[in-house]
Amino acid sequence: MGKLTMTVGQALVKFLDNQYVSFDGKEEKFVDGIFTVFGHGIVCGLGQALDENPGELKVYQGRNEQGMAHAAAGFAKQSNRRKIIACASSIGPGAANMVTAVADATANNVPLLVFTGDTFSTRQPDPVLQQIEQFHDATITTSDAFRPVSRYWDRVSRPEQLMTALLNAMRVLTDPEKAGGVCISLPQDVQGETFAFPDYYFKKRVHRIVRMNPDSYEIKDAVDLIRTKKKPMVIVGGGVRYSEAGEEVVKFCETYKIPFGETQSGKSAIPSSHPLNLGGVGVTGNSAANSIAAEADLIIGVGTRLTDFTTGSKELFRNKEAQFVLVNVSRYHAEKLDAFPVVADAKAGIQAILAGLNNSGYHSAYTTEIEEANLGWKKEMEYLTKAVFDENYESFVKAKEPGIEEEFVKATGGVITQTGALGIIREQIEKDAIVVGSSGSLPGDLQRMWTTDAKDSYHMEYGYSCMGYEIAAALGAKIAEPDRACYAMVGDGAFMMLHSEIATALQENKKITVLLFDNCGFGCINNLQMGKGMGSLATMFRYRDSATNKQDGRLITTDFAMIGRGYGMTTFTAKTNDELITALKEAKETDNSVLIDIKVLPKSMTADYGSWWHVGIGDSNTNQNIKAAYEDRQKHLENARMY
CATH class of the missing domain: 3.40.50.1220 (TPP-binding domain)
Structure with missing residues (x-):
């Protein structure tokens, strides 16, 4: 048995570069590369190893740790869980930023491997920059926040522990039942420590994804x-x-x-x-x-x-x-x-x-x-896709805010219905295009209305319904399948939460098209609150009115196309159906990433079709609308299964 003396960071890179999976006899390299936002606690250990010899691993530069981890999850999902991109962060806020993305991956059984930088194992310089000191337990760090959202969690406090930690990580990441988020915490001093690793640890290792046969x-x-x-x-x-x-x-x-x-x-x-x-x-x-x-x-x-x-x-x-x-x-x-x-x-x-x-x-x-x-549904689809704003227009959802459509048209000039926009998009884009979505009213409209005969072209994260997944995951999907057109379907609220990985898409020359549905608010939740008897509270984007001291002033409008142009994207603003058709046609002709700012009418998404969703709602003796919603809840509960 030979020995290879190297740092923990170097051993980690060499190990990842030699992992493969086999499914139905087809063998593929498992780890494509590593996404990172270098910060202290990762740059001088793992970063040094990647700089010296990354092997065949690609190093991707993220802009936001949550965003890059969503991109990695999108890559894994679009690769049918048979390829991954690992993620590495600094010890404090950089690590904490990835918690949401790891939870998202675990909820959806998507393999996501993250390495969090950590405080010193020796504790010599404690407290270090970004360290959170706990009076009752000196072993707790930010990395421990990943324990409840990970399928597997480990901390490498000694160099030799790396071997079992990474083998366990691979076991979970390649298991169809247990696949999800895996977090390996790497104290920054341990990353640079040297150890004589057995050479067989770095052999080519093929993890077989086995079809479980039934009893x-x-x-x-x-x-x-x-x-x-x-x-x-x-x-x-x-x-x-x-x-x-x-x-x-x-x-x-x-x-x-x-x-x-x-x-x-x-x-x-x-x-x-x-x-x-x-x-x-x-x-x-x-x-x-x-x-x-x-x-x-x-x-x-x-x-x-x-x-x-x-x-x-x-x-x-x-x-x-x-x-x-x-x-x-x-x-x-x-x-x-x-x-x-x-x-x-x-x-x-x-x-x-x-x-x-x-x-x-x-x-x-x-x-x-x-x-x-x-x-019957075909007829309804025809109605939804042809709906236009005119004197006969009625919103599709029951939760109606009087005058909101006219106010929106006056503020933005937009007269496109959301369901009509989806019909136009489906007609205009490539038949095998990948569409990525996650949050708001779009997942409901897409599950109901989106039709495709192209395999694996519908990429929806809805196990966690994570706002901010859409654009980052579209980048990941595009990296996974560079020859297919990739569209991110995102609302204005989710876009505001996370769009930083647009810069990485441009950097990597991976064209994505962002279809941004702007209705001046968190429209889905606005429908929910109003449909359960509440008023419109902190869900539409409005200025605070000085007279009422409430957010019930005029609508806040945003030029999202300008934001896209600031990144370097090709952008369009669509306020009418004709403008949307023109924008989609021109978007297909450019090699650059594209953002289309689509001004869609509030309340123009699809409604319920014979289903019920149980949400927490209290009884009320003063608000008759809430009382009615509560009584409706109790009625449905009588027919619902309890386990």
């Missing part, structure tokens, strides 16, 4: 249950995407005429045009999927966590005879809603169920319900 007894239970049901429905989750099980799900559904709906993560795993595809299901679902789900006597969930948005807070499946079969690599998720679990890879699980039903003579009892549901 035969669980398959029998699932098959026996399916055979007793007349109107089953499949829900396609993110596990179908990562398992690349779309064709198997289609074959299963076609064989037995079973319709299917999509979660945010599952959309684009199967073509939207398939006649059995009902589209988005749940709180942000459409009328077709939700009407079938309400009547279904069996829900077959494939690779879905069944969050409250998918289940309508467990109230959507209203058939009293409804039962569940859940195919998932995680037993925790497979046993939700008292389901018959099939703990397996999505592809392997569906194949086994299909084989178990073979020659059984089984067929669903659907006649024309699926076609009628899809036809």
Whole structure:
């Protein structure tokens, strides 16, 4: 056994450069590179190693630690979790900035590896710059904030600990069930310490992503249950995407005429045009999927966590005879809603169920319900995409703020409806383009309205609904698939929170197109508060009125195109449908990153379609609107499942 004497930083780089994954026999390099905002506590240790010999790892310069970590997560998701970009930060605010991104990755089962610089292991210079001193525990640092949001957390206090820490990190990052955020804390003095590492530690290491096969007894239970049901429905989750099980799900559904709906993560795993595809299901679902789900006597969930948005807070499946079969690599998720679990890879699980039903003579009892549901939604889609602002215009949402549309038009000149804009965008952009989204009203509109037959072209982060993910993740998706057009769908509120990685996109010559929907506020939450009986409070962007001392003055308008131009982007402002069409056409012709500032009318997003979402709301004896909302909540709870 040979020895290689090197610093901890050098050993870390050399190890990462030799990690590979294998899935269905295809071998790929796992770590593409490292995103970093160099600060003290990382620049002289790991930074030195990357400067001297990064190997094949690319070093990407982030602008904001949360942003660069979102970009890394977007890269991993668009790579179907088979490639990652690690992230490295300084010891204090730089590390803390990444906590949100790690939580986001963990919520979505997306592999994200972060290295946080840390205080000195020797404690000799304590307290160092950016250190938070705890009177009761000298071992606690900012890095400990990652413990509750990480799938795996470790601190390398001695050089030899690096070996087990990184091996454990790889174990978690390449596990389909456990993938999520991994945080390795690196005290700044330890990064520069030398150690005689065994040479075999740096050999090429291939991590096999294995398809988990189902247990035969669980398959029998699932098959026996399916055979007793007349109107089953499949829900396609993110596990179908990562398992690349779309064709198997289609074959299963076609064989037995079973319709299917999509979660945010599952959309684009199967073509939207398939006649059995009902589209988005749940709180942000459409009328077709939700009407079938309400009547279904069996829900077959494939690779879905069944969050409250998918289940309508467990109230959507209203058939009293409804039962569940859940195919998932995680037993925790497979046993939700008292389901018959099939703990397996999505592809392997569906194949086994299909084989178990073979020659059984089984067929669903659907006649024309699926076609009628899809036809009804098609008509609604035509209405939504053609909606224009005129004397007959009415907002689509129930939570109406009188006069807001006219006020917006006067302030901005914008007369585009949000649903109309989505129709125009879908018509104008490349058919295989990747669209990235995350927060606000856009995820609901997109899950309902976005159609695509291009595989893995719908990139939505909605497990954490993280404002600020959109632009950064679009950069990550573009790095993952540089030959595909990539569009970030972002609201004005989320844009204001985080758009710093535009600079990195320009630096790396990775063209992204930012479609910025400006409605002068946090429109989604404004709808929520007003729909539950409240007034419009601190959600629309308004000046404070000196007479009332409230934020109820005139609307605040922002020239977002000017911000884009300041970065060096090609920019457009679209206030009408024709201007939006022209901007989209010209945007496709430029090699530069683009920002289109789309002035969209408030209240012009889609409404609910037969679903309910449980949010905390108190009773009121003084506000009748709130009292009515509370009573409606209690009514829905009577029909909702409790576990």
